Amino acid sequence: MRNSKKPQKQNLGRYNEKSNKSTIITHKPYLNSRSLSPRRKNICKDPFAVASKHKTNFGYVYSAGGIPCRLDFQSRMKIRWEIPLEELNFDPILEICFEGLLETVHPYSFVAKQAIKEMLNSKGAEEKIIPLLPKLLKNLRVALANDNENIFLEAMDILRIMSKLVKEQLNKFLFLVLQPINKRSFKLKYKEKVFDLLRELENNGGKEAYLHIKSRVPSYNSMEY
Numbered sequence: 591m592r593n594s595k596k597p598q599k600q601n602l603g604r605y606n607e608k609s610n611k612s613t614i615i616t617h618k619p620y621l622n623s624r625s626l627s628p629r630r631k632n633i634c635k636d637p638f639a640v641a642s643k644h645k646t647n648f649g650y651v652y653s654a655g656g657i658p659c660r661l662d663f664q665s666r667m668k669i670r671w672e673i674p675l676e677e678l679n680f681d682p683i684l685e686i687c688f689e690g691l692l693e694t695v696h697p698y699s700f701v702a703k704q705a706i707k708e709m710l711n712s713k714g715a716e717e718k719i720i721p722l723l724p725k726l727l728k729n730l731r732v733a734l735a736n737d738n739e740n741i742f743l744e745a746m747d748i749l750r751i752m753s754k755l756v757k758e759q760l761n762k763f764l765f766l767v768l769q770p771i772n773k774r775s776f777k778l779k780y781k782e783k784v785f786d787l788l789r790e791l792e793n794n795g796g797k798e799a800y801l802h803i804k805s806r807v808p809s810y811n812s813m814e815y
Contacts, residue, residue, distance in 0.1 A: 646690055649693060651686050657683060657687070658678065659705055676714060680709060683705075685729065687705045688725075691730070691745055691748070694738065703744055706748055719755070727767055731767050746771070758799070760794070764799065768802065789813075
């Protein structure tokens with residue numbers, strides 16, 4: 591006589607002799623570290639690195655030693671470069687530093703801003719940054735649109751330095767940054783600073799800069815045209 595009971599399915603897993611039960615073992619899918627972006631990796635080589643996620647790629651790249659400068663421990667207000675700035679290739683380091691304008695945690699926020707200013711003020715910076723202007727101004731636009739007051743003011747200061755450096759070369763990219771600047775101009779505490787910046791952009795870029803500014807900031811009036 592045949593056994594009418596259906597054969598039981600095997601319980602895949604590890605048998606526990608104490609509990610007389612089998613435990614199902616689940617395995618997490620294998621993640622290839624090469625496929626992870628810098629945002630997904632938690633690289634903590636820098637003594638200041640934190641366990642939580644960084645706000646931008648700059649925090650990860652800096653922690654991993656990808657930015658050739660470090661905070662000067664002898665002075666909290668200086669950074670030390672491992673490569674002379676005249677020999678440094680700005681691409682993609684400067685773009686990553688512009689991303690770091692959104693950082694608010696020390697030392698990342700300070701290093702990003704200081705590195706940008708020192709690179710822009712270095713010898714031969716003009717010819718190095720002109721090919722990078724579209725990428726730099728896209729990141730700068732994000733900083734200008736940020737609600738954090740310090741981030742906005744630092745972004746305006748950096749735009750002022752760039753305008754003085756490349757002058758009319760900046761004109762065709764002004765549309766990228768004028769909209770968030772215009773929005774801030776409606777707030778009384780920013781209005782004077784915004785219009786001071788716009789006047790500098792016009793002085794450095796000429797009539798073409800004025801036309802770009804006027805089209806995006808209708809309330810702006812030139813002293814020249």
